[in-house]
Structure formats: C-alpha cells, structure tokens
Amino acid sequence: MAKQYVLTDAGLKKLEQELEQLKTEKRKEIAEKIKVALSFGDLSENSEYDEAKNEQAMVESRIATIEAMLKNVKLIDDDQLDTEAVNLGSKVQVFDVEFDETVEYQIVGSTEADPDQNLISDESPVGRALLGHKVGDEVEAETPAGVLKFKVLNITK
Template sequence: MTEKEVLLTAQGLKKIEDDLEQLKTVRRREVAGRIKQAIAFGDLSENSEYDEAKNEQAQVEERIAKLENMLRKARVIDESEISSDVVSIGTTVEVKDLEYDEIVEYTIVGSAEADPYELRISNESPVGRTLLGRKVGEVVDIQIPDGVTQYKVLKITR
C-alpha cells in the first residue's frame, strides 16, 4: 500500500517543525524530570505520579513519531504554483452563504494543518473538496451534515 502524501503550505510545514522541536527539546525534558521526581518517591507499584509521567512520556513520543512521519511524507505546496484563478490548496476563498446571506473566508489547506476554528479547512472536507477548482462567480451546492447549502465564490487570493 502506498503511503498518502501529506500536503502542506510553507506555513503548515513551519508549524509542524516548530511543534516537533518543542516536543523533542522541551516536553521530553519536562517529562523525564517528572519521571525522575516520581521515582524518588519510592515504591513504583503504587506510585500514581510515576504512572502519569510514564503515560505522558508515551503520548509525547507518539506525537513525535506522528510528526516525524508527516514530515517524511510531506509535499510543500509551492506558492509560486498557486493560481488565484481557481480555488486550490493554499488559496484563500471568500464565499457567500446564499441561505444565510453571510460572507465567510476560508483558507484551503491539506488535512494535516486544517483548523476549523481559524477557518483553515482541509481539501478533503466536504466544503474544501467541493470548492476546489471553482472560479469566482460560481455557485456550488455543498453537502453538509444538516443537508445541502449553497455558496457563491466571491474572491480567490493567495
């Protein structure tokens, strides 16, 4: 089975690299210190501080492995290749929700860097997938959990 590549913007790559560095240099050291302190309490068989620290260590190591794997499979979207003629990964698209008469601006990113709270949506999400390849002025029907909604593409920027 071929591993799926991880599509990232330059900003997303930097964030993952920064997170990885933080985990490796700061969090590992903090957890190791907590384990050392818990061992000093003595009997490990009934030492909840030790158990918690070991669990946290496992979570940190798992996150490090996950981020390293993402970086191995990463393909950074070249900003010079991003056109503002059509919606693509790396573009910001302003759309009008025709049902609620609201204007929303989404940045389309790879799934690894999606953050709906910051309106950075994945190219694999229902909204992102439907908007890909669309041009200014197009009206699209988007299947969402509550049914179908219509968006009109107002503006596309890089």
C-alpha cells in the first residue's frame, strides 16, 4: 500500500500550486533552454544541453512525486480538530523552558513541515513529544541537541 500523506488545506493548496507551476512555467522554460542549446550544434560537448536535460529530469521527477502524493492525500479537517489535546493539525503554544520564551507551532505531516515557519512534523522529536498532551502538561522532547522541555500553554485549530 502506498504511503498516505497528511496535509492541511494550506499544504494541499501549496502542493497543487507547485505542480501547476512546474507543469506550465518550468516545463516551457526548460524546453526553451533545450532549444537554445540545440542551436549551438554538436551535442557531445554541449554543457548547456546536458544541464538543461538534467534540469528537465529533475522537474519531471518532482512532478511525478507530487502527482503520486496527491493520489494518497489525507486532508486534516479543521472542523474535526479537538482543542483538548495536541493533534495533527493543532496549533500549540508552548513555553520553552531552556530559552525562556513562548513559541507557537503547528503540528503537520512530514510533507508540509517547515521549521522556519514553525510548521513541525508529527514525526519530528518535538512534534511527536507534543502529540496527545493537554494545556498545562510539561513535555520533554528527546532531540539530537539534547532534551528540550516545554509547557503546553494553549491549543487551537
């Protein structure tokens, strides 16, 4: 059975937009690069042609990957999210004991994770540690950098 990809509505839209951009703009751009490279003549020593063909292969690979992912998407339904405990799709505000600061994370599937945007995977050490906890719980996450301690302050959709 194929792997199921868990996405929020925003994550699904982002993937669909990326697929559309790759299929329309990027394919045309690469086709033009190949056409220009072909005009240079001898393909045996044509690095522009090789580079364009490699880029084309990467784009086609990414298109195939996204299409396969979209066939096996499980969408997180915001209406069914429980704010009593941290779940996939929850936005959770925590107090980071080590850094003495409050941080808000959204727990998402691994496909959608982007730590720079505070979107953390349910498979990451911190995401996995937070799952199932309630407001007021103190949580320890075993990470490569050591044990991180958090206190759950708030859970929203």
